[in-house]
Amino acid sequence: MKFTVVILGAPYSSAASYSAYRFCRALLEQGHQLARLFFYADGVHNGSALTCPPQDELDLQQAWRQLITKHQLDAVVCIAAALRRGVLDAAERDRYAKPADNLACEFNLSGLGQLIEACATCDRTVTFGA
Amino acid sequence: MSTLHTVNKSPFSNNSLESCLQLCSEQDCILLIEDGAYGAVAHSPCAGSLQQASARGIGIYVLQSDAQARGLQDLLDNIEPTDYQGFVQLSCQHQCIQSWY
Numbered sequence: 001m002k003f004t005v006v007i008l009g010a011p012y013s014s015a016a017s018y019s020a021y022r023f024c025r026a027l028l029e030q031g032h033q034l035a036r037l038f039f040y041a042d043g044v045h046n047g048s049a050l051t052c053p054p055q056d057e058l059d060l061q062q063a064w065r066q067l068i069t070k071h072q073l074d075a076v077v078c079i080a081a082a083l084r085r086g087v088l089d090a091a092e093r094d095r096y097a098k099p100a101d102n103l104a105c106e107f108n109l110s111g112l113g114q115l116i117e118a119c120a121t122c123d124r125t126v127t128f129g130a
Numbered sequence: 131m132s133t134l135h136t137v138n139k140s141p142f143s144n145n146s147l148e149s150c151l152q153l154c155s156e157q158d159c160i161l162l163i164e165d166g167a168y169g170a171v172a173h174s175p176c177a178g179s180l181q182q183a184s185a186r187g188i189g190i191y192v193l194q195s196d197a198q199a200r201g202l203q204d205l206l207d208n209i210e211p212t213d214y215q216g217f218v219q220l221s222c223q224h225q226c227i228q229s230w231y
Contacts, residue, residue, distance in 0.1 A: 001222055008231070015138070015164040015196075016231075026214035027221075124221050129138060129231025 002033045004118040009130030010045035011060040012053070017046055018060060020128035021067065028071055036118040037068070037075040039107070042130055044082040047075075049104035061104070068106040079109040132157040134224035138231050140168035141176040146230040151179045159189035159220055161212070166230075167197040170205045177206060184208040193217065 005024055009016025024034055039046050051061050068075045082103070083092060089109050093101035103109060119125045135158060141147040147169045150160060160183070162169045169176050170192040184190050194211035205211075212220070221227055 003221070019138070019164060022214050023217060027218045030215065030218055032218065032222075124227060126136075126221055126227045127229040127231075129229050 001124055002035045002122040003027055004036045004038065004115075004122040004125045005034065006038045006040060006115065006125065006127040007043040007046060008041045008128060010042040011051070013042060013045075014130040016128040016130045017043065017064075018058075020126075021060065021063060023126065023128070024067060028067075034071065034073055035122050036114065037073055038115045038118060039075070039077045039081075040115070041078075041081055042085070044077050044085050044087045047077040047082065047087055047104055047107040048102050050102045065104055065106045075107045076110045076114045077103065077107045078115075079111055082109055131225045132159075132223075133226040133228050134158070134220050135160045135228045135230060136163050137161070137166035137169065138164040138229070140165040141174050142168055147176045148179065150228075150230045151176060151183055154183060154188050156187050159191065159224060161217060161220060162190070162192040162196075162209070163217075164193075164196055165200075167192050167200055167202055170197060170209045171202055172204045172206055174206075180206060181208065191216070191220065 005020055007017055007020045011017045046064055053059050087103055088101045089103040090101045135150045137147045137150050139146045190209045191212045192209050
């Protein structure tokens with residue numbers, strides 16, 4: 001089956017991101033297709049490349065990045081939610097003349113249309129709320 | 131069309147499980163995840179409604195790892211523990227997945 005997974009929680013703020021991560025791993029292990037990850041609302045913080053959790057804790061953002069790379073997943077971060085929370089890629093950094101960008105290269109900034117398209121074309125959409 | 135309802139808030143602090151139970155149809159299932167696992171304990175505010183839902187044929191599940199992480203014991207009899215593999219299977223069995231959060 002084709003799945004879309006929506007993540008609404010920031011890592012370390014709620015369990016949503018870690019629950020979604022474990023769900024994604026389980027569905028990939030079972031041979032299902034994960035067509036799109038959509039990070040929305042506070043979930044956009046999962047895309048930051050600048051987090052530094054303590055070394056004896058799970059690095060959830062790194063775990064997401066590894067999962068995305070390993071399975072070549074389409075990981076979309078909502079652009080409107082990201083901009084207002086200070087998660088920027090290089091193009092948005094330039095557009096808004098900010099001193100830095102911080103979106104990890106495994107993620108793409110895009111719009112809600114990507115979520116609608118994924119919901120319309122996938123068999124299942126599972127949301128992990130904060 | 132059947133629905134899998136996931137509830138991630140404790141019924142001790144939030145009414146999402148109560149709302150979910152009011153909208154649940156006979157062929158639906160409820161999966162308690164994260165703090166929603168508190169709904170599976172015998173003295174939870176929704177224990178009676180959950181038993182009634184179960185009697186109506188609604189499948190009630192709890193993510194065992196989330197219940198264990200919260201040290202929950204004395205779970206209601208007709209709540210079935212499951213894991214993420216089971217979560218994925220439940221997602222496939224139902225056409226719609228409704229998240230309560």
